[in-house]
Amino acid sequence: MNIPADATSPHTARTLADPDTPFAVVDVHKTQRNIERLAARADRLGVTLRPHVKTAKSLDVAALLHHGTPCPITVSTLAEAEAFADGGYTDITYAVGIDPHKLPRVLALLRRGVTLRVLLDSIEQASFVGEASRQAGLPVPTQIEIDCDGHRGGLKPDAPALPEIGRILHDAGCLDGVLTHAGESYFAYTAEEQRLAAKNERDSAVVAAERLRAAGLPVATVSVGSTPTAHAAEDLTGVTELRAGNYVFFDLVMAGIGVCDIADLALSVVVTVIGHRPEYGWILTDGGWMAMSRDRGTAVQAQDQGYGLVTDLDGTLIPGLVMTGASQEHGTLTARDGAGLPDLPLGMRLRILPNHACATAAQHQAYHAIDGSRTANTAPAIQALWKRVTGW
Amino acid sequence: MNIPADATSPHTARTLADPDTPFAVVDVHKTQRNIERLAARADRLGVTLRPHVKTAKSLDVAALLHHGTPCPITVSTLAEAEAFADGGYTDITYAVGIDPHKLPRVLALLRRGVTLRVLLDSIEQASFVGEASRQAGLPVPTQIEIDCDGHRGGLKPDAPALPEIGRILHDAGCLDGVLTHAGESYFAYTAEEQRLAAKNERDSAVVAAERLRAAGLPVATVSVGSTPTAHAAEDLTGVTELRAGNYVFFDLVMAGIGVCDIADLALSVVVTVIGHRPEYGWILTDGGWMAMSRDRGTAVQAQDQGYGLVTDLDGTLIPGLVMTGASQEHGTLTARDGAGLPDLPLGMRLRILPNHACATAAQHQAYHAIDGSRTANTAPAIQALWKRVTGW
Numbered sequence: 001m002n003i004p005a006d007a008t009s010p011h012t013a014r015t016l017a018d019p020d021t022p023f024a025v026v027d028v029h030k031t032q033r034n035i036e037r038l039a040a041r042a043d044r045l046g047v048t049l050r051p052h053v054k055t056a057k058s059l060d061v062a063a064l065l066h067h068g069t070p071c072p073i074t075v076s077t078l079a080e081a082e083a084f085a086d087g088g089y090t091d092i093t094y095a096v097g098i099d100p101h102k103l104p105r106v107l108a109l110l111r112r113g114v115t116l117r118v119l120l121d122s123i124e125q126a127s128f129v130g131e132a133s134r135q136a137g138l139p140v141p142t143q144i145e146i147d148c149d150g151h152r153g154g155l156k157p158d159a160p161a162l163p164e165i166g167r168i169l170h171d172a173g174c175l176d177g178v179l180t181h182a183g184e185s186y187f188a189y190t191a192e193e194q195r196l197a198a199k200n201e202r203d204s205a206v207v208a209a210e211r212l213r214a215a216g217l218p219v220a221t222v223s224v225g226s227t228p229t230a231h232a233a234e235d236l237t238g239v240t241e242l243r244a245g246n247y248v249f250f251d252l253v254m255a256g257i258g259v260c261d262i263a264d265l266a267l268s269v270v271v272t273v274i275g276h277r278p279e280y281g282w283i284l285t286d287g288g289w290m291a292m293s294r295d296r297g298t299a300v301q302a303q304d305q306g307y308g309l310v311t312d313l314d315g316t317l318i319p320g321l322v323m324t325g326a327s328q329e330h331g332t333l334t335a336r337d338g339a340g341l342p343d344l345p346l347g348m349r350l351r352i353l354p355n356h357a358c359a360t361a362a363q364h365q366a367y368h369a370i371d372g373s374r375t376a377n378t379a380p381a382i383q384a385l386w387k388r389v390t391g392w
Numbered sequence: 393m394n395i396p397a398d399a400t401s402p403h404t405a406r407t408l409a410d411p412d413t414p415f416a417v418v419d420v421h422k423t424q425r426n427i428e429r430l431a432a433r434a435d436r437l438g439v440t441l442r443p444h445v446k447t448a449k450s451l452d453v454a455a456l457l458h459h460g461t462p463c464p465i466t467v468s469t470l471a472e473a474e475a476f477a478d479g480g481y482t483d484i485t486y487a488v489g490i491d492p493h494k495l496p497r498v499l500a501l502l503r504r505g506v507t508l509r510v511l512l513d514s515i516e517q518a519s520f521v522g523e524a525s526r527q528a529g530l531p532v533p534t535q536i537e538i539d540c541d542g543h544r545g546g547l548k549p550d551a552p553a554l555p556e557i558g559r560i561l562h563d564a565g566c567l568d569g570v571l572t573h574a575g576e577s578y579f580a581y582t583a584e585e586q587r588l589a590a591k592n593e594r595d596s597a598v599v600a601a602e603r604l605r606a607a608g609l610p611v612a613t614v615s616v617g618s619t620p621t622a623h624a625a626e627d628l629t630g631v632t633e634l635r636a637g638n639y640v641f642f643d644l645v646m647a648g649i650g651v652c653d654i655a656d657l658a659l660s661v662v663v664t665v666i667g668h669r670p671e672y673g674w675i676l677t678d679g680g681w682m683a684m685s686r687d688r689g690t691a692v693q694a695q696d697q698g699y700g701l702v703t704d705l706d707g708t709l710i711p712g713l714v715m716t717g718a719s720q721e722h723g724t725l726t727a728r729d730g731a732g733l734p735d736l737p738l739g740m741r742l743r744i745l746p747n748h749a750c751a752t753a754a755q756h757q758a759y760h761a762i763d764g765s766r767t768a769n770t771a772p773a774i775q776a777l778w779k780r781v782t783g784w
Contacts, residue, residue: 020497077682099666276514284489328468392413
């Protein structure tokens with residue numbers, strides 16, 4: 001895993017000043033605050049929260065979602081489903097359109113007693129899921145993907161094929177419900193646009209569910225969600241569950257559309273100053289795109305945050321400093337908005353707040369967990385090293 | 393590692409049709425052809441080739457570079473240096489400006505008998521490397537980074553500080569030479585621009601070396617290189633070694649500036665068709681940015697290749713089809729240049745040729761090795777599963 005040996009020893013790696021850079025940090029205090037905020041919303045809205053674990057991909061981070069009894073989760077890969085099943089999670093939705101080749105692993109999880117739901121949006125997929133279920137003597141619980149905003153997959157709520165797909169699944173004992181994801185809400189730049197996206201997401205799922213019910217098909221699950229709409233929804237009547245993933249960490253893209261504040265960002269990457277190019281106005285670090293990812297999600301927002309904003313090691317934002325360039329293992333920091341380039345000496349450690357938490361987290365094998373509520377003016381203590389699930 | 397168990401068994405995963413998608417593929421035939429091409433150039437130019445292993449990060453791919461006796465290599469992380477030292481490589485240059493905190497691991501490698509060179513560009517770094525060498529009783533071989541084109545770090549060849557840095561290193565027994573990297577050559581769009589970039593890269597390194605020698609300082613190594621300039625250089629008089637990394641795989645960025653042909657691309661990602669949205673002109677796959685990276689390197693080129701071009705499973709390009717969209721685990725393929733959307737059925741496997749091999753390879757834990765010279769009209773046989781080095 002190439003996790004530095006010293007990082008796992010409380011004697012030799014006690015703070016963020018110790019492990020070699022770059023490395024990923026999770027602020028547990030902020031993560032818990034983000035988790036509680038959405039949990040309270042789901043309670044008020046009267047729906048089950050089914051967090052998407054694709055962002056953190058960590059059993060340790062997921063443990064913060066509940067108090068001992070594994071909660072319902074959403075996953076983006078079967079590797080996640082398998083790892084979380086190993087960790088005791090038994091209620092899992094695999095929210096990527098099912099590929100027939102992957103059904104043996106789905107069935108293996110079902111045989112272990114895991115309720116693993118799959119997703120599809122075509123008659124062809126429904127037919128092979130139904131057939132595989134019959135052959136296995138084990139119905140694969142299946143949701144029909146509804147396209148509420150033209151983001152990627154799914155059937156429009158009024159698609160002619162919807163009842164037929166529902167019928168094929170129902171006849172095989174597989175029909176669980178409908179699922180939609182307002183992916184375009186990431187580009188909803190105002191609170192009002194986000195509320196409208198949430199309403200449309202809810203309406204699309206409910207209309208689809210009602211069409212299936214009108215055809216005599218039972219619909220147990222009506223699942224909606226994205227981080228922006230989950231935080232904007234005002235009425236989820238007819239919806240049974242809410243999904244969101246990014247919200248555990250948040251990021252600059254979410255801050256850029258107002259879903260969170262920059263102070264809520266729970267994931268960062270510790271880097272070290274390795275050079276100065278005053279003639280270009282650059283400070284160079286050892287954190288490049290390998291540590292941050294190539295994600296430039298804020299490039300389309302009103303405020304382009306480059307590859308990320310910069311904080312001190314204790315998490316205090318350094319005003320006007322932005323990571324504007326990235327090679328594989330080099331980051332370039334520059335000043336903007338008339339800010340002068342701060343005097344950051346060689347060897348100084350900084351933290352970079354990412355554009356897109358899912359993408360930045362994916363560049364790392366593990367997180368260094370800290371409690372950011374107790375770290376002013378000091379290098380935060382490392383409480384644990386939390387591994388990520390990798391691969392597919 | 394989440395490498396599918398079936399992929400390691402020759403009985404159950406014999407071809408690219410077998411492992412669950414997405415997964416990375418290395419065409420060994422093309423890799424060897426790319427390696428031989430640059431090795432022959434280095435021979436003609438009379439310089440040592442020191443490949444940069446940061447692209448493949450694989451001992452198995454690196455084994456293709458030589459015939460049993462580990463060759464000189466360049467690395468981008470100490471994790472690579474340690475993994476390759478474990479694999480018998482003893483002549484390694486760590487080509488990222490040295491952070492003082494990392495010197496203990498550098499010294500540990502030197503004590504193992506590995507000649508590990510570090511890089512720096514400031515008096516402050518030279519002072520602490522010299523001091524650490526004296527304290528350890530073991531000189532750290534050091535190169536001074538020269539900035540030939542304003543890409544990121546280094547001293548301009550005429551920088552006043554150059555002789556002083558050289559003197560500090562020499563007095564500590566650490567001075568090995570100079571190193572430069574024409575990173576801006578990735579944006580040299582014609583063969584003539586690439587030749588000029590190569591000449592400038594060579595001239596910058598040689599001028600810097602001559603300034604040090606004029607100050608009475610011995611310069612053993614004069615190191616230059618980038619994939620574009622390594623393929624364009626016509627005269628490397630005064631240079632001792634040539635570095636390049638991307639060339640083992642090449643990618644669409646390199647094809648876009650004419651350094652290679654698309655037929656030379658040795659890295660690809662196998663994905664599966666999981667949906668169709670004819671109303672939008674989309675084919676959806678299970679390969680998103682997690683499998684391809686967020687790199688959009690061709691976006692600044694004359695021909696934007698989106699997230700990649702699409703081939704059949706045997707490697708035959710599907711004309712006009714481009715991966716234009718990416719979610720975490722979804723890819724969107726669209727037609728361009730007046731091409732119709734091909735009829736690619738659900739469950740069909742495709743290969744995506746990446747913009748940037750270094751970034752796409754980094755999204756994977758391992759490569760599935762094939763011999764692409766024997767695969768027309770059939771699913772290529774998997775010859776081996778090759779692990780990558782991860783982390784820092």
